[in-house]
Every structure is written in structure tokens, then in C-alpha cells.
Amino acid sequence: xxxxxxxxxxxxxxxxxxxxxxxxxxxxxxxxxxxxxxxxxxxxxxxxxxxxxxxxxxxxxxxxxxxxxxxxxxxxxxxxxxxxxxxxxxxxxxxxxxxxxxxxxxxxxxxxxxxxxxxxxxxxxxxxxxxxxxxxxxxxxxxxxxxxxxxxxxxxxxxxxxxxxxxxxxxxxxxxxxxxxxxxxxxxxx
Numbered sequence: 001x002x003x004x005x006x007x008x009x010x011x012x013x014x015x016x017x018x019x020x021x022x023x024x025x026x027x028x029x030x031x032x033x034x035x036x037x038x039x040x041x042x043x044x045x046x047x048x049x050x051x052x053x054x055x056x057x058x059x060x061x062x063x064x065x066x067x068x069x070x071x072x073x074x075x076x077x078x079x080x081x082x083x084x085x086x087x088x089x090x091x092x093x094x095x096x097x098x099x100x101x102x103x104x105x106x107x108x109x110x111x112x113x114x115x116x117x118x119x120x121x122x123x124x125x126x127x128x129x130x131x132x133x134x135x136x137x138x139x140x141x142x143x144x145x146x147x148x149x150x151x152x153x154x155x156x157x158x159x160x161x162x163x164x165x166x167x168x169x170x171x172x173x174x175x176x177x178x179x180x181x182x183x184x185x186x187x188x189x190x
Contacts, residue, residue: 002136003140003144003174004136004137004138004139004140004141004143004144005129005134005135005136005137005138005141005144006141006144006145006148006177006179007036007134007137007141007142007145008179011134011137012032012036012145014132014133014134015032015128015129015132015134016029016032016033018128018131018132018133019032019128019132026091026092026095026096027092027095027096027106027107028128029088029092030088030089030091030092030106031045031106031121031124031125032128032142033085033088034085034088034089034142035125035139035141035142035143035146036142036145036146037082037084037085037088037146038064038079038080038081038082038085038146039079039142039143039146039147039163039164040064040079040142040143041071041072041118041140041143041165042118042121042122042125042139042140043070043071043072043118044066044070044071044072044079045106045116045121046104046106046115046116046117046118046120046121047066047070048064048104048105048106048115049101049102049103049104049105050093050098050100050101050102050103050105051101051102052064052065052066052105053081053089053093053105054093054098054101058098060081060086060089060090060093061081062080062081062086063078063079063080063081064078064079064081065078066078066079066165071165072165073165073166073167075165075167077165079165080163103115104116106121108120121139122138122139124139125137125138125139125141125142126138126139129141143164143175144175144176144177146163146164147160147163147164147172147175147176148175148176148177148179150163151176151182152179152181152182152185157169157172157173157176160172160175160176
């Protein structure tokens with residue numbers, strides 16, 4: 001099976017422009033960006049509640065705590081939230097304010113309190129990317145794009161490994177694409 005497509009900034013913009021024209025635009029924008037800006041897996045995103053992103057006083061967290069039950073490897077981890085992602089989550093919370101901290105952060109039409117399952121969120125991303133005209137993209141595209149973008153900016157592989165929640169550096173290496181811009185920048189260092 002081929003790896004998920006890594007999106008370019010232009011392709012991500014196309015997806016966000018498409019999302020802006022559809023129902024549930026605030027939710028869908030935040031869903032896309034939380035995978036692209038935090039590198040979270042769909043199962044982790046599906047598990048999120050308002051309590052994951054909000055402190056007890058209602059302010060936004062700078063880290064999203066994930067328990068062992070909420071991660072693929074069954075190891076707890078913290079997902080670090082960049083200033084850009086904090087801004088996106090804040091905008092989403094204005095559109096969809098918290099009623100109960102233990103309710104799913106990302107609602108569905110059929111069951112707003114429970115939210116998405118990992119499987120329905122996977123299908124959601126496949127459909128969303130296809131309708132936005134991005135071939136080869138899947139629920140893992142945000143995660144791969146996150147790793148590739150950070151690697152292109154010089155982030156070391158050990159830091160990436162920790163950010164991705166991996167226990168093996170070889171797994172992290174498979175997430176990083178080498179595009180033409182990265183190759184040009186590398187030879188320009190000489």
C-alpha cells in the first residue's frame with residue numbers, strides 16, 4: 001500500500017478553501033489543521049474532548065495530554081500546540097463552545113456528544129481530500145505533512161520522533177518526504 005500523500009502548502013490551502021464553502025466549516029478546518037499542525041493520528045483526534053484542549057479555568061492548553069488508551073502505541077504522550085494551532089482551536093471554540101468538558105471536541109451530525117470514531121474520521125478525510133481534488137491523500141496526510149514540514153525547517157529526527165509519538169527513529173524516517181525544495185536547500189548549503 002502506498003504512503004499517504006504529503007500536501008504542499010498550496011494543496012493545503014486548496015483543502016481549506018474547499019472546507020470554507022461547506023457545512024461545518026469551522027469543525028472541518030480545525031480537524032484538518034490539527035493533523036497538519038500537530039501531527040496527530042485520526043484515532044487520537046477522534047478521542048479528543050474539550051478537556052484535552054482547555055484548562056480547568058477555560059484557557060487553552062499549550063499541550064494536549066493523551067493517555068495510553070488514546071494513542072496507537074499505548075504510551076501516554078503530550079502533543080505540543082503551536083501558536084498557530086492555538087489560534088485555530090480558539091476560533092473553533094468560538095464557533096462551537098464547550099458545554100461539557102467531557103464531550104467530544106469534534107461533533108458529528110448523528111451523535112454530537114460522542115463524536116467521530118477513528119474509522120469514521122478516516123473515511124471523512126478520504127472523502128474530504130478527494131472532493132478538494134487532492135489525489136492520494138488520506139487521514140495520514142496531515143501527519144506526514146507535519147513531519148516533512150518540520151524536517152524541511154531543520155528539526156532533528158529525534159525531536160520529530162518525540163513529536164510524532166514514535167518509539168523507533170526508523171519509523172519516523174518513513175514519514176519524511178524529500179521534495180525538490182528540500183533538495184535545492186540541501187545543496188545550497190555547500
